[in-house]
Amino acid sequence: MDKKIIDGKLVSASIRETIKERTKVLKEKHSKVPGLAAVLVGEDPASQIYVRNKRKSCEDVGIYSEEHKLPESTTEDELLELIKKLNNDDKINGILVQLPLPNHINDSMILNSVAPEKDVDGFHPVNAGFLFEGKPKFIPCTPHGIIKMLEFYEIDIEGKNAVVLGRSNIVGKPAAILLLQKNATVTICHSRTKNLSDVLKNADIIVAAIGRAHFVKKEMVKEGAVVIDVGINRLETGKLAGDVDFEKIKDIASSITPVPGGVGPMTITMLLWNTVTSLEESIS
Numbered sequence: 001m002d003k004k005i006i007d008g009k010l011v012s013a014s015i016r017e018t019i020k021e022r023t024k025v026l027k028e029k030h031s032k033v034p035g036l037a038a039v040l041v042g043e044d045p046a047s048q049i050y051v052r053n054k055r056k057s058c059e060d061v062g063i064y065s066e067e068h069k070l071p072e073s074t075t076e077d078e079l080l081e082l083i084k085k086l087n088n089d090d091k092i093n094g095i096l097v098q099l100p101l102p103n104h105i106n107d108s109m110i111l112n113s114v115a116p117e118k119d120v121d122g123f124h125p126v127n128a129g130f131l132f133e134g135k136p137k138f139i140p141c142t143p144h145g146i147i148k149m150l151e152f153y154e155i156d157i158e159g160k161n162a163v164v165l166g167r168s169n170i171v172g173k174p175a176a177i178l179l180l181q182k183n184a185t186v187t188i189c190h191s192r193t194k195n196l197s198d199v200l201k202n203a204d205i206i207v208a209a210i211g212r213a214h215f216v217k218k219e220m221v222k223e224g225a226v227v228i229d230v231g232i233n234r235l236e237t238g239k240l241a242g243d244v245d246f247e248k249i250k251d252i253a254s255s256i257t258p259v260p261g262g263v264g265p266m267t268i269t270m271l272l273w274n275t276v277t278s279l280e281e282s283i284s
């Protein structure tokens with residue numbers, strides 16, 4: 001298999017076939033349909049697009065979906081009330097609270113109110129704890145997608161030096177834990193890291209998740225490295241760019257993800273995966 005350009009759409013399509021099979025079994029054997037509820041507060045245009053894409057993706061694989069669009073002025077109590085209702089709704093196996101939430105709402109308090117068994121984003125401290133222990137139930141979708149891509153392309157992780165750029169709870173930290181569990185030697189870098197170029201130059205696998213367009217340059221990357229670009233940055237031209245200088249680095253990397261078309265498509269796919277898993281778990 002040509003491993004040079006890691007095609008997120010290809011991997012995603014293959015995983016969605018498995019998801020379709022699983023939803024079919026749930027329907028035929030148990031007369032149940034997995035359900036995903038997306039909660040959106042405010043008018044953030046990017047969030048509106050994500051939620052629309054999620055709805056379409058659910059339809060494609062046979063997952064029931066519903067959207068709860070609330071005005072910017074929604075209070076914490078009103079949002080908590082809705083989440084409580086969804087936690088108790090048998091039709092719903094996964095609850096997704098679209099971030100960012102408006103400033104007057106405490107993100108962590110809201111995310112922590114989602115029932116851990118419906119937390120398909122994997123952000124609840126209970127699920128973070130399971131992941132930390134090495135017995136994950138719901139893995140955050142983007143890092144989960146990264147591991148699935150590496151597996152699909154049969155890229156070795158064990159014993160490799162992996163450098164994760166970024167330490168967010170959503171991408172960087174869980175990506176580092178997953179790579180560690182696959183027996184990589186992992187370094188996590190962030191805005192206070194010294195000699196970042198030297199650290200990167202030693203990496204067999206780089207996961208870049210900082211949100212700075214073209215931050216990782218060719219001279220920072222070792223010949224033959226695997227480069228996973230999570231960044232999504234909107235350039236002044238309106239085009240999307242990753243955190244990695246793809247055009248120059250693709251000549252020396254053994255494998256590299258493009259933006260768009262790399263990690264992006266995997267994120268929604270792993271959300272669908274977790275939603276189906278949630279229903280399966282509730283039956284078993």
Ligand code: NDP
Nearest residue numbers: 142166167168171190191209210211230231232263264267
């Ligand atoms: P955050 O803003 O939460 O975290 C960014 C991280 O990058 C922080 O840990 C920060 O360090 C670090 N960082 C920022 N600037 C530098 C720098 N100059 N040098 C070293 N480290 C730096 O971002 P997210 O993790 O949520 O997202 C990262 C990127 O991934 C964004 O572009 C986002 O849009 C994209 N993304 C893409 C997804 C997809 O599906 N493809 C899904 C989720 C995110 P510190 O902690 O010290 O501040």
